[in-house]
Amino acid sequence: MLDFIEDLGHGIYAIDTGFQRPRFDAAYLMVEDGRAAFIDTGTNHAVPRLLAALNALGLAPDAVEWVIPTHVHLDHAGGVGLLMEALPSARALVHPRGLRHMVDPKALWLGALAVYGEAEMQRSYGKLVPVPAGRAEASHDEQVLMLAGRPLRLIDTPGHARHHHAIWDERSRSWFTGDTFGLSYRALDVDGRAWILPTSTPVQFEPDALRTTVARLLEAQPLAMQLTHYGRVGGSVEEVRRLAALMLDQVDEMVALALSLRDAPDRHERLKAGLLDGYLARLRAHGHPAGAEAADWLALDAELNAQGLEVWLERPAR
Structure with a gap:
């Protein structure tokens, strides 16, 4: 197993995204009967690690059905759009108040740019990639989705x-x-x-x-x-x-x-x-x-x- 992946049991893996410092920012990969979901993604710079985790577990990119950011702050969701470009079968499930920011991340980028500046934005986050509207949907309270029956x-x-x-x-x-x-x-x-x-x-x-x-x-x-x-x-x-x-x-x-x-x-x-x-x-x-x-x-x-x-x-x- 790669050193940035931790097996938590029950088909759950924590992936250290490498953001800021070791063991600071995690993305989670859940695997059930050959199907998978990511919960939080980290930033764009984490995407190679997330794809490497799939490969290490013997999963093809099209095994991922869902990408679910818990919210749209960039250390949790900044990599969603870029990740989904590599996952042909995945859909993004986003809180309804955050969905528009995944489809059009301009406001997220400008808000963070005003705080951090261009150089830091590129260093920490990279250019935000929009999620195609047809591959994104809003969650709702008490929603239940199934991952291979789970x-x-x-x-x-x-x-x-x-x-x-x-x-x-x-x-x-x-x-x-x-x-x-x-x-x-x-x-x-x-x-x-x-x-x-x-x-x-x-x-x-x-x-x-x-x-x-x-x-x-x-x-x-x-x-x-x-x-x-x-x-x-x-x-x-x-x-x-x-x-x-x-x-x-x-x-x-x-x-x-x-x-x-x-x-x-x-x-x-x-x-x-x-x-x-x-x-x-x-x-x-x-x-x-x-x-x-x-x-x-x-x-x-x-x-x-x-x-x-x-x-x-x-x-x-x-």
């Missing part, structure tokens, strides 16, 4: 983004959660136990909706969560519930911090520093030394979460 259930999961759905696999009793169930990096595990933090990445963080979504995910009594950032966490219903409580406690802390700094003239820098301090304190309580290396690992999350919280603070309907 049912996959999709539900609407706002909170991180309004264009987000999650996928339930009864066989493994796990959710593919995108970013709705937060971020958990294997480099921060302690004695095999995961630590987790929320993600409020711009621009549609909604804490109340996120709490409702997490409660709905837990109703299924999942044994595990398959995170895009990064990999499978859980192992039991109790462990998944522990992680959910840890994440939601931090959502409350993040919101309280943002509200306390709403009118601060140096709001962004104080918010970013406060988030990072909170994450490191939580990580130490988990048993991790949480030194300079951990601070460096979490600095990007503190920056993006600060940005997302500021958008939330400024939203008129908040």
Whole structure:
């Protein structure tokens, strides 16, 4: 097996897309009776790895029936169009709020270009490729699709983004959660136990909706969560519930911090520093030394979460 592929059992494989750093961004390949589906794809630069994973498992490109981004943020869906050019039988299944951005990714590109600039966009993402409208369709809440007779259930999961759905696999009793169930990096595990933090990445963080979504995910009594950032966490219903409580406690802390700094003239820098301090304190309580290396690992999350919280603070309907 190639070193960027992890066999998770039940016909599920996590593929390290190589985005940013090792074991940061995963795409998932599900295989059932010779048929396959990708859940999240990473960026355009991940496509050779995804196709190599198919080949390593003895699957032809036309074995893939579905490409399902959990939402249309580029680290999850940036490679969908380019990947589908190599998969003649595949259809893209996209949240209805995100479908138009897969068919015409111009707005996605321009929005990210304004933040990152042309050089960084090419380095991290590559030119976005549209998905042909005739090969793309919108999901709906409580939709069930079949992969060679294996049912996959999709539900609407706002909170991180309004264009987000999650996928339930009864066989493994796990959710593919995108970013709705937060971020958990294997480099921060302690004695095999995961630590987790929320993600409020711009621009549609909604804490109340996120709490409702997490409660709905837990109703299924999942044994595990398959995170895009990064990999499978859980192992039991109790462990998944522990992680959910840890994440939601931090959502409350993040919101309280943002509200306390709403009118601060140096709001962004104080918010970013406060988030990072909170994450490191939580990580130490988990048993991790949480030194300079951990601070460096979490600095990007503190920056993006600060940005997302500021958008939330400024939203008129908040």
